[in-house]
Amino acid sequence: MPYSRPQTPGRQNPIQVGWIGLGAMGYPMARNLANHRAANLEQQPPLLVWNRSKEKSEKLLRELGDGKVAIAENIVDVATKCDIVLTSLASDEVARSVYKEIAAALQARSLHISAQPPTKNTIFVETSTVSSALVYGHRELDLLISAIPHCHLVTGPVFGPPAMAEKATLIVLLSGDYRSKKEVAYMLVPAIGRRVIDLGGNVEKAPTFKLIGNSLILGSLELIAESYTIAEKSGVGQDLVYECIKELFPAPLWLAYGDKMLHNKFDGSIGFSIDGGVKDATHIRRLSTEHNAPMPAIDSAQHHLLTARALHDAQARTGTTRFPVLDWSALIVGTRVAAGLDGFDTAEVSSIHPH
The missing domain is CATH 3.40.50.720 (NAD(P)-binding Rossmann-like Domain)
Structure with missing residues (x-):
């Protein structure tokens, strides 16, 4: 205090x-x-x-x-x-x-x-x-x-x-x-x-610092999602990347979001909604523009958040979505789809390169 x-x-x-x-x-x-x-x-x-x-x-x-x-x-x-x-x-x-x-x-x-x-x-x-x-x-x-x-x-x-x-x-x-x-x-x-x-x-400093802190979280989500995706494409498997996280980066945030992405736990009603993630990414990018401080990780993260939300909206229109609201960890859906993988189905992703 x-x-x-x-x-x-x-x-x-x-x-x-x-x-x-x-x-x-x-x-x-x-x-x-x-x-x-x-x-x-x-x-x-x-x-x-x-x-x-x-x-x-x-x-x-x-x-x-x-x-x-x-x-x-x-x-x-x-x-x-x-x-x-x-x-x-x-x-x-x-x-x-x-x-x-x-x-x-x-x-x-x-x-x-x-x-x-x-x-x-x-x-x-x-x-x-x-x-x-x-x-x-x-x-x-x-x-x-x-x-x-x-x-x-x-x-x-x-x-x-x-x-x-x-x-x-x-x-x-x-x-x-x-x-x-x-x-x-x-x-x-x-x-x-x-x-x-x-x-x-x-009074501007606390909300500005909050956005900077959230950029660390969002950037971490993007990095985990990208690493999981290339692990699946290369045949290593995202489950082994999670083992790496547990051994080398056992921070609570990485462990929690790594587990959500690994097991497709994208229920935003018990986490942080993807709408909130898109809002924060928009605010962070505006802050970076105001101060001429590029943040390419946040640019990528926002693109993947928007992709995931668009796919979820399409599922909602056909009644095939599993979650009424997506968690922002679902940005991995965007990285998977960009890599030519199924966004929501880990079983289908893993079957491409069985261990």
Whole structure:
């Protein structure tokens, strides 16, 4: 933890925390936060949650009970009632839409206060993976929030897939106002993550670093996929490449994704969806263009992601797909097809050169 414990004499307990967005990452993060606060902090109000589809909010309420979770009627409720609001959103467009609605609600509240304006701080923590053209997107979000007295935006994307979100072992990246970061850091670790990395006061830095980190993951997936594919074409076999990974590169990420590719475990509903992979690859390539820093591995990875998604869409139209949503490790389907192999059927791939 890069911060000393916060001293907040101006803030009075209890602290109302809100959460907007209960997707594949947001749901387990919100659940862990609600559980942690209930178990470790006395007399705190339930986590106030909102999601576009109310079913997910209701599911979380059923799972945890009304002592830990309450459902907001709308975004305005969360924006105006909470001291700290965390958002986990699907895309730049959704983030801009949500924060414009938040800003409008806060501006309207300020206009209706006849006496003194509010003096307590409200902190907004944007945890999504958003683009860095997005550099400009975050300036837009920051301007929306910072224009309102006593409101601060902290960018707080996280490293880790849904499985790490479930276990509260994510790595949290924070950039923005120092006092706000200090306060939310102690709320997020260990409730949703195991470590905080401070990227400084520029709100653009955390989302930019998140994209750079994701480029390492995506580049690794591309390298594993290419190695598996040439192993099959040459008759060595991808199973032996996985043995090599276990012996020489036994990193958790390589082991997990190597196993998924080896056994065609492409179920995106329990992993990271290929749509998310295409989105991240697009953001990373835009970042590389902005800074004139070529990233050819990411170029190849995006092509293979798009190929895999197109083939999956074609299967879905004929009712022959095995998975409703593809995991981004399915980019190996693109490398296999490019090499003239069957994309989804490992048995057919391996029969070309039996051991």
